[in-house]
Amino acid sequence: MEQQLLYQVEDRPPVLATAVLLSLQHLLAALGGIIAVPLVVGGALKLPADQIVALVNAALLGSGIVTIIQCKGVGPVGIRLPCVMGTSFAFVGAGISVGLEHGVAGILGSSLVGSLVMILGSFFMPVIRRFFPHTVTSVVVTLIGLSLTPVAVDWAAGGVGARDYGAVGHLAIAGFVLALVIAFVQWGKGIVSASAVVLGIASGYVLCLALGLIDFTQVREAPVFAIPQPLHFGMAFPVSGIVAMSIAFLVTIVETTGTFMALGAATQTRIPGKRLASGILCDGVGSAFAAVMSSPPLSTFAQNVGVVSLTGVASRHVVTLTGVLLLLAGLFPVLGALVVTIPQPVLGGAGLMMFAMIVAAGIRMLAGTAPSRRNTLIIAVSLGCGLAVTVRPDLLARMPAFVREVFGSGITVGALVAVALNLLLPGREHEEDEPA
Template sequence: MEKLLYGVEDRPPNLITTTLLSLQHLLAALGGIIAVPLVFGGALKLPADQIVALVNAALLGSGIVTIIQCRGVGPVGIRLPCVMGTSFAFVGAGISVGLEHGVPGILGSSLVGSLVMIIGSFFMPVIRRFFPHTVTSVVVIMIGLSLTPVAVDWAAGGVGSGNYGAVGNLAIAGFVLALVIAFVQWGKGIISASAVVLGIVCGYLLCLALGLIDFTQVREAPVFAIPQPLHFGMSFPVSGIVAMSIAFLVTIVETTGTFMALGAATQTPIRGKRLASGMLCDGVGSAFAAVMSSPPVSTFAQNVGVVSLTGVASRHVVMLTGVMLLAAGLFPVLGALVVTIPLPVLGGAGLMMFATIIAAGIRMLGGSADSRRSNLIIAVSLGCGLAVTVRPDLLSKMPAFVREVFGSGITVGALVAVGLNLLLPGREVEAPEEDMDAVATPLPVTSVAT
């Protein structure tokens, strides 16, 4: 097992190093955090000022909940390097609610629906036992497989772009990818640890020199703005509460898998109690986000790739990322500046990060029993998860409830793996909570430490 460059409790030697390492997580997450309120705004045809208010609230809420998740406040927070942000898992349900009841309906339904995750957090020690080593390995791989197409679309210029797949886009993405590989392989110390942000900066400078950067959003963004609690008000439609509650149930499965993947990347055994603290933060954080006029939040899987690739597992680093997100919410011009990064630049770095999660999952599978039963669980669950990931239209004729529950490849892969592990003879069982210290050894991760 390779040693991490910075462990969970380690602190980098100075503020400059910490800032560089934190910036990597910000760049990996910011696009996703901003995208969700933009999708809501576009689907509901909101005026520009209301979309800006949604974006600011999402950034501020994500920053505050990230700090709590990393630092921990009493029983709330997993105390690992988790970046929290608005989640696409809620987009389908949110839009359906919003088209009928507007933004107040989305926020009110989210507030009530978050109780599902809050209550569910108290059962996490039991839920944890449904995720033995083989199941966890499958979920980690599915996280990487589900995120990789996102990076590919970024590298090609973005879905719906008129120049999707253009040679120039792929060349820029390839340039950034090559730089990240070089920094990881041959860089030393802070250079290797900051490989992602250095690759993105170099790619950004190249695009700037080629005149590919559009600063319109920066010029139009307000310099300072304070998100107002209950800015849109709230309403509590029964149909909306049911829809968002289902979305929260699905998110419990995805977030459990993400926490397990993060445990592998940080070489930290994830026991039921720690899992419960993280899930409680997700639920409380989503309730707080709703009050702050933001869509619900959840743990970002893409940042697991940053930890796996760089070997930087310090929660103190990601706490600073939370501060940066908070600042971006108060100073929208900062967030607008980051949004100017061309998608191919993010795609080159993202491809490396997300593929690293796949590699970590494959290494984890090496510790699974080599038996017909294990191979069957792995093959079927990955196949079903990939079916939804690469062919999302597969469920287009299904009822809305089915699309909501099974629309994510991560969720499908996890549910199939858990189900097969329960149904097939010779069930693999996670050790009881009190025995975890004796059996839970840190899982291998991809690290750049030398």
Template structure:
């Protein structure tokens, strides 16, 4: 039984497509903008350079998203996949930036992308390391890692002076309840676009309460053309090694995200699909480096949008890429979206990210319950949660250890893969994996087309 409202290759009506594409953009925009802002703030870059990094990140993310969704020859997984700048590269970028500046970051990112490009041709072999047990752990860990992000948004933003103020939590709860109501009781497009409609209602409430800050709109330029290689590039060996390691970690995380995407879209993701998707990640990161942006990777949070709404059309997400491209060319558009208060994002984000977690739990529940699987699940989730909940655990470890295990997703995935390799019984499980039917997506309800 297929519960999707729109399949991967379906083309919804234009108005529906626009609303659904905007929904994906709202889910991704904050993450895309955050990476260049963090890098710029830590390195104390001039304001104009930070703005240029943000614009390049939006433009590059949009172009690579379109290619990933539509496909160009052997490049692109052809699934509803949003691409954006990744926090997996922030640590390496900052360490490189302190010594070699932005040219060193971009040059190292360009050279390091070769790791991902070459690695993409070995994805059929890497896919064998992700049987159902490991995939279930990774999908669950993605949800567990994203939910705290939504909680911080709901509270007003990590580090905000009014963090966890009752007004923030109240707005987030209002948006959450609104989205739940629209999904559960809405029909057709109302249910499918529940996230963007709920956020719009929350935004209107914040406007009425005077909680929307338009200062970013006033400062934003109307139109800005990209300026490739405006910073120049340098290629420090230490920087290339650091970025290369970040790309290795990203391959693991991206593989997990693609597997979660397969679950949400009812698609059996095989090695050849991973090859096209990871190749697009690598070539896309090389392209955006030339454009003047930090490296990109697949966004896990948008899997939650698909799981929640049942809209798996890659053409919808390709339009999201076009919206991101326009936001990069017209910074004022992105600035308007940035005015959405954090609690509004938090209320919707909690629902979306929890859907990924619920999908992971459903996958875990469908597995055979035996000692081997229990060990893999318990130890890998425990290790992943350890570094997510207490990142200071790695503070005194060598930089290479922090780079590899700094993410709960990568830690959980690596531990699960290693345990699956060393514990007895792997051969039988690998055989079962070959005949496994495509997993069914977890939806709030079976949504009927309008």
């Protein structure tokens, strides 16, 4: 039985304050990932602090504008579902390798040209959609949740690389937030249940504030207002960089397709090929726009599928407001800096629940597949291969760079294996497309 949605895709919360509160939890789920990519790339390239800040501001502004377009739609661009756009870790490896040789200008120029792969690829999505029947889609949705869950576990333990990783205090705070989110969802009514994520995070933040665990240094140092400058770093177009980024965009098409399928399941919305093409086109056009605005490439975030699954708020108008909040965070860096002060264990408690909800959605979909030996083989092998890369990324350490780039994501590996097995094994399952 499908979960009852509190707000359908086209619904609008009757009160603006309610819509802002609901949109805030999407912001909290996405902001850390959006900021992390420019910080990682900037740190690897040893950029000065002011240039890293410029990258972060551009990423926030670009993410906000493209989120609005993805949710609202502009002509053929935008899937018109509750999607949050953000800088993607799928481009970090290629970006750093290009940046070390050609600087940030090389990353941005390569991204601009590489985004054409996604823009052109969008026109083939009605065909590609047919390679994602129910069994394949179920595997991809499950792998998205399984791949994100370790991220939440790392947050709950204090963050990757933390000296006190796994400290009892971190786990206790994460457990406190997790328990509150469960209570709000299960026993809360109306807006309390719908905003369970933001209420849980806010409660955890207050607890950490009382314990003296909040560091406001970044807030004090952040500028109050800043306008990201287009072409701030300039652009260069090295052939090697364009090839590397184009490969990353090809991989992202597979991952984003899976994310849209997961979002369709969470919002109880059919995703025909033409609608999928509009979403992929927005990812490509958005990444080209981001490059001009001096931001790393963008893609649709899977994290926010968990927010929809957990809260039952599937309104694209709510997430449009999230885009507005991201835009404001890009113009007022002090706001983004304030959100970044949220301790990782607080995010971990809420994230564990959100990402596990995606796993649960995938399991429900898997349970709906036809019980046959063929489907069991597809599910078992593709999940096994996807998890192999997810839990043991060093498995590919001795492989050529091209192989690591293409198969470095468990979601991509699982999706490709599932598609291949569905094509090769007798009794192929077809996905009949329908008009948008």
